[in-house]
Amino acid sequence: MKLLVTGGAGYVGSVCAARLVESGHEVVVVDDLSTGHADAVPDGCKFVQADIAEAASGLLAESFDGVLHFAAKSLVGESMENPQKYWQGNVVTSLRLLDAMREHGTPRLVFSSTAATYGEPDSELITEDSSTRPTNTYGATKLAIDHAISSYASAHGIGAVSLRYFNVAGAHGSIGERHTVETHLIPIVLQVALGQREQVQIFGEDWPTEDGTCVRDYIHVTDLADAHLLALRNAQAGQHRIYNLGNGTGFSVKQVIDTCREVTGHPIPAKVAPRRAGDPATLVASSRAAREELGWRPERADLGVIVRDAWEFTRARHQA
Ligand code: UDP
Numbered sequence: 001m002k003l004l005v006t007g008g009a010g011y012v013g014s015v016c017a018a019r020l021v022e023s024g025h026e027v028v029v030v031d032d033l034s035t036g037h038a039d040a041v042p043d044g045c046k047f048v049q050a051d052i053a054e055a056a057s058g059l060l061a062e063s064f065d066g067v068l069h070f071a072a073k074s075l076v077g078e079s080m081e082n083p084q085k086y087w088q089g090n091v092v093t094s095l096r097l098l099d100a101m102r103e104h105g106t107p108r109l110v111f112s113s114t115a116a117t118y119g120e121p122d123s124e125l126i127t128e129d130s131s132t133r134p135t136n137t138y139g140a141t142k143l144a145i146d147h148a149i150s151s152y153a154s155a156h157g158i159g160a161v162s163l164r165y166f167n168v169a170g171a172h173g174s175i176g177e178r179h180t181v182e183t184h185l186i187p188i189v190l191q192v193a194l195g196q197r198e199q200v201q202i203f204g205e206d207w208p209t210e211d212g213t214c215v216r217d218y219i220h221v222t223d224l225a226d227a228h229l230l231a232l233r234n235a236q237a238g239q240h241r242i243y244n245l246g247n248g249t250g251f252s253v254k255q256v257i258d259t260c261r262e263v264t265g266h267p268i269p270a271k272v273a274p275r276r277a278g279d280p281a282t283l284v285a286s287s288r289a290a291r292e293e294l295g296w297r298p299e300r301a302d303l304g305v306i307v308r309d310a311w312e313f314t315r316a317r318h319q320a
Contacts, residue, residue: 007071009036066108159235171313246285
């Protein structure tokens with residue numbers, strides 16, 4: 001297939017672009033490089049540096065078989081302080097992309113959605129039927145886009161799949177997480193192991209969880225990328241399907257830090273700090289639908305493997 005990948009210079013987008021090229025697809029990456037890195041765009045992709053809202057119609061005029069839409073603003077804290085950046089950057093841009101798909105009859109869309117669309121869960125395992133009450137602006141914008149996709153899919157015959165990621169981590173060989181402003185737990189802990197930070201802060205030890213720290217469902221970025229290939233293959237004209245992607249097992253912040261200590265051999269000093277605004281206590285996915293309907297089989301579910309791959313990537317970049 002000939003595919004347009006928005007945000008293909010970012011973490012998840014570049015790993016997916018690499019997987020698509022490895023599977024023999026023709027890939028054009030469009031990215032404005034506001035947070036991505038040009039050298040993260042995998043070999044074998046054509047790269048266009050452009051504002052997606054402005055470039056979408058011109059690009060899709062070239063007759064594509066599908067779009068994988070990763071480009072987004074994704075910092076929860078920033079989304080609360082500067083909502084305009086998120087409503088404009090995420091929702092308005094996605095609407096322009098959907099309009100360009102309608103205009104040129106692009107048949108398939110895979111969208112990078114998020115567990116943040118659910119907010120505070122009302123059951124232990126979050127399913128696609130769980131209520132969607134986002135606790136932050138980032139999640140609200142992604143949910144709004146999911147609603148828009150449903151309307152466009154049924155009205156204009158687009159075959160769409162939204163994938164709701166839980167906590168993505170790990171690396172795909174030499175492609176990994178390189179945020180300028182790092183807020184995610186595993187990369188921050190690994191920065192301590194590298195000596196780039198003195199310690200990690202644990203945001204709250206008084207949560208209603210077993211050890212008092214927040215519990216999350218970590219998923220390997222390569223397993224996540226593989227789900228996109230399956231979604232693309234299974235997209236049905238006129239339908240919008242939504243699938244959770246996680247491993248169904250929760251790990252606390254303390255368990256993650258312990259795993260990082262084992263993998264790196266570094267003592268990783270940690271200090272308890274106040275809770276972070278907008279954090280739910282526990283987020284764990286049921287990915288039964290993705291397994292049953294897409295045939296998705298995560299192969300790197302072990303937290304030790306996820307941390308090991310992230311660590312190898314981080315160390316290699318540090319030494320380069
Ligand atoms: N966290 C932490 N210290 C940090 C960064 C994150 O304790 O320096 C916690 C955070 O409060 C959350 C979990 O680690 O409970 C995962 O956070 P992350 O930002 O990686 O992902 P999120 O779940 O917010 O998408």
